[in-house]
Amino acid sequence: MKVYEKVIKHIEHQLRSGALQAYDFLPSVRSLSQTLNVSKNSVIRAYIALEQSGVILAHPRKGFSIKADTEYDQPQPPSPQKVIRGATSLDIIGSAQRQADVVFGSANPDTRIKGRKEFYKQLNKLVRLEIKSPAIYSHYQAPPGNLELRQQIAKKTHSGHAELDPEEIIITNGAQEAISLALRSTTQSGDIIAVESPCFYGTLQCIEALGLQIIEIPSHAPDGIDLEQLSNILERWEIKTILLNPHANNPLGFNMPDTMKSSLMAIAQAYDLVIIEDDVFGKLVHTSQRRRTLKSMDTEGRVILCSALSKILDPDIRIGWVSPGRYFDQVNYLKYVTTLATSGLMQHASALWMESANFDRHIKQLQNNYRQRKILFIEALKTCLPVEAHINNPDSGYLCWITLPLNIDGDHLFERMKSEGVSITPGSLFGTARQFQHCIRLNFSTFDNTPQQILALARLGEIISEEVNFQAQKSPT
Ligand SMILES: Cc1ncc(COP(=O)(O)O)c(C=O)c1O
Structure with a gap:
């Protein structure tokens, strides 16, 4: 398939999913060529072909808009979009991660940090106590969970905008359970949910498992979800819930600006939407002060905030939480009937650790750590990857999204790198229709610029170049 044909496919997918509709303007040639990492000529060729086939209309000096009454302009229910790999993506990612010598794959944090040792010292003390006088933790720590921990979460983990009340927090087994409970409490099988696209694959899998229909709304750095497209979609479909990851987004690393969040809250109010905020x-956040959560702007209990200690301490302890607003009772009950409780021992150790005066220092260290790593990593990528690779410079977090020419297959790169002992994450996992097949995500949380890591990146660069050259030989346009 030629590159311009892939551009056409991309637009057709947006038309079918409802992300683009009659009278909408298409992105400018420049912007689409950057998003898809293709030449402007390929985009122009695609637009001309779509104009000739009667799908779009040219407006001199204004661009192209979608024509009405085309084959795509029929009100069709969004078909349930299947996550391409379903549960198998877990196997792929999991085994690649375990076997890899150099790890740029799953979104694990740096677990060599000092704060983590301090946590395990606290845990060790509690375990010794338990050995001496057993049965402290032998009962279920029923939801909403350990009060001291909920107090610490309310006090320490948010931005000082008085957004969380300990009485409104429920402890969960990581953010994944929080998100799953939020989805289950606010939707029923068959409902349509809107997500930003690209979207973390764990969330897509959860949505798939719950039998929900999905509409993916394009999201871009630095602003996040396209609010205009969201409004169009909401006009057209009955959507009750939207799920977003607005801070240090996985995989794009942006922080949605506060002005955009205010606009989103207004939209949510107008359409009576529930927002699940991951x-x-x-x-x-590396660069500026922590921005306000959507939760902190919510006066109606419509935002369900989900979070965890996974990325700032250790994913293995499985401590997360949900602040479900007006859905508190449903979430609390579902938590109870699903897992009964979260480990009391882990909850207590987490509360003690958070109480210790070092929590704020720990977070500062993490922020500095990842900011410095990012600079090193982007430098290394610029040296190692060919010019065809568009490197997204993340604002925050420790994930880097790379967009390759449309005809490069990220799944294939994943397999080739795996055979070289290097884990990466294929972009295809972040969408339902393989729209990110030409992308990959790299994790730099443990990037120390070691010779082994640099060699791995250099090898990735060589393999990408080989693929680019191979494709160029196959199709010179
Ligand atoms: C965006 C996002 N949400 C949720 C999760 C799940 O987090 P947890 O390990 O706390 O369940 C992850 C894990 O990588 C993630 O990246």
Whole structure:
């Protein structure tokens, strides 16, 4: 398939999913060529072909708009979009991660940090106590969970905008359970949910498992979800819930600006939407002060905030939380009937650790750590990857999204790198229709510029160049 044909496919996908509709203007040639990492000529050729086939209309000096009454302009229910790999993506990512010598794959944090040792010392003390006088933790720590921990979460993990009340927090097994409970409490099988696209694959899998229909709304750095497209979609479809990851977004690393968040809140009010706010990376903002959560702007209990200690301490302890607003009772009950409780021992150790005066220092260290790593990593990528690779410079977090020419297959790169002992994450996992097949995500949380890591990146660069050259030989346009 030629590059311009892939551009056409991309637009057709947006038309079918409802992300683009009659009278909408297409992105400018420059912007689409950057988004898809293709030449402007390929975009122009695609637009001309779509104009000739009667799908779009040219407006001199204004661009192209979608024509009405085309085959795409029929009100069709969005078909349930299947996550391409379903549960198998877990196997792929998991095994690649375990076997890799150099790890740029799953979104694990740096677990060599001092704060983590301090946590395990606290845990060790509690375990010794338990050995001496057993049965402290032998009962279920029923939801909403340990009060001291909920108090610490309310006090320490958010931005000082008085957004969380300990009485409104429920402890969960990581953010993943928080998100799953939020989805289950606010939707029923068959409902349509809007997500930003690209979207963390764990969330897509959860949506798939719950039998929900999905509409993916394009999201871009630095602003996040396209609010205009969201409004168009809301006009057209009955959507009750939207799920977003607005801070240190996985995989794009942006922080949605506060003005955009205010506009989103106004939209949510107008359409009576529930917002599930995935804030699992929220503390890992590098560049500026922590921005306000959507939760802090919510006066109607419509935002369900989900977060965890996974990215700032250790994913293995499985401590997360949800602040479900007006859905508190449903979430609390569902938590109870799903897992009964979260480990009391882990909750207590987490509360003690957070109480210790070092929490704020720990977060500052993480932020500095990841900011410095990012600079090193982007430098290394610029040296190692060919010019065809568009490197997204993340604002926050520790994930880097790379967009390759449309005809490069990220799944294939994943397999080739795996055979070289290097884990990466294929972009295809972040969408339902393989729209990110030409992308990959790299994790730099443990990037120390070691010779082994640099060699791995250099090898990635060589493989990308080989693929680019191979494709160029196959199709010279
Ligand atoms: C955006 C996002 N949300 C949620 C999760 C799940 O987090 P947890 O490990 O706390 O369940 C992850 C894990 O990588 C993630 O990246």
